[in-house]
Amino acid sequence: MKTMIILNPSSGKEKAEEYAEKIDVTLRNKYKDIQFRTTAKEGDAAAFAAEASVSFFDAVIAMGGDGTINEVINGLADQAHRPKLGIIPLGTVNDFARALHIPLEPYEAISILEHQNLRPVDIGKVNESYFANVLAVGAIAEASYKVSTDQKTKLGPLAYFIEGAKSFLNGNAITISVEHEGGKWEGETFLLLTALTNSVGGFEALAPEADVNDGVFHTFIIKKLSIPKIATLIPSLLKGELAESKDIEYFRSAYLTVASDQEHVVNVDGEEGESLPFCAKVLRGHLDVFVPTKKT
Numbered sequence: 001m002k003t004m005i006i007l008n009p010s011s012g013k014e015k016a017e018e019y020a021e022k023i024d025v026t027l028r029n030k031y032k033d034i035q036f037r038t039t040a041k042e043g044d045a046a047a048f049a050a051e052a053s054v055s056f057f058d059a060v061i062a063m064g065g066d067g068t069i070n071e072v073i074n075g076l077a078d079q080a081h082r083p084k085l086g087i088i089p090l091g092t093v094n095d096f097a098r099a100l101h102i103p104l105e106p107y108e109a110i111s112i113l114e115h116q117n118l119r120p121v122d123i124g125k126v127n128e129s130y131f132a133n134v135l136a137v138g139a140i141a142e143a144s145y146k147v148s149t150d151q152k153t154k155l156g157p158l159a160y161f162i163e164g165a166k167s168f169l170n171g172n173a174i175t176i177s178v179e180h181e182g183g184k185w186e187g188e189t190f191l192l193l194t195a196l197t198n199s200v201g202g203f204e205a206l207a208p209e210a211d212v213n214d215g216v217f218h219t220f221i222i223k224k225l226s227i228p229k230i231a232t233l234i235p236s237l238l239k240g241e242l243a244e245s246k247d248i249e250y251f252r253s254a255y256l257t258v259a260s261d262q263e264h265v266v267n268v269d270g271e272e273g274e275s276l277p278f279c280a281k282v283l284r285g286h287l288d289v290f291v292p293t294k295k296t
């Protein structure tokens, strides 16, 4: 199997090189033709993945955080030949790995690849780019850009929670209009969140029923509320029952358009993406991803 391993050396706790050696030793026999590519900057992972597609590689293995995986998906998604995708999670949150039940411990994730067990996985397309997990709009979404590498290394996912909580307290609602399969919604919101999978920001109970190949987005709109009212949402959130709350607009749809009169940036897979308006659709089962066998 002709395989490209794309490694982001800056990811996670910065032990990527060590894992690269391990992957080389573990997979040499099964995958044989292995080529390592190391990213140096933004855009490299996407370019390497695109190169693997046009050179008819059989598999691409992404070693990094959700940002690296997002780039690799962008390199693969619009190609005629799409190599199979493997994930070695090295980031802080690793939502895509969580959703696919890929172990968060990198050595264990490497051993999953030995079984070569595949699953077709949905990918989202937002305007002209692709994403694996989540789109978010609103003050909380914008807070994630403020988290520094240093904070992430020290605090892990808590770093995002702290910035998110701060922005909630200062929170300004935004006015948006949304169209989906079931109709339209217009109003003021603190956060619109569209999830392809059940894991968002490391939290796996947001949309517990979201499956990686159910063909739909799970969208939550948190309506403008008073701070004490927001606190009442926490128990439903923790129980995985947020969708049932009357202060939340929840729907499933294979497509979604979101617009606003104001200028707002969309958070795409945890990174600063494009500005509103956006039009998103689900590409069902678009990539074959290596996942654990049921027993593991």
Ligand SMILES: Nc1ncnc2c1ncn2[C@@H]1O[C@H](COP(=O)(O)OP(=O)(O)OP(=O)(O)O)[C@@H](O)[C@H]1O
Residues within 6 Å of the ligand: 008, 009, 010, 011, 012, 039, 040, 041, 042, 043, 064, 065, 066, 067, 068, 069, 071, 090, 091, 092, 093, 094, 152, 270
């Ligand atoms: N050699 C490098 N040095 C510094 N930054 C890099 C390097 N290679 C890639 N990057 C940047 O890292 C970003 C992706 O980081 P990624 O999200 O994968 O890891 P992370 O930030 O450690 O994880 P998380 O987002 O879960 O905290 C890329 O978008 C790119 O801009």
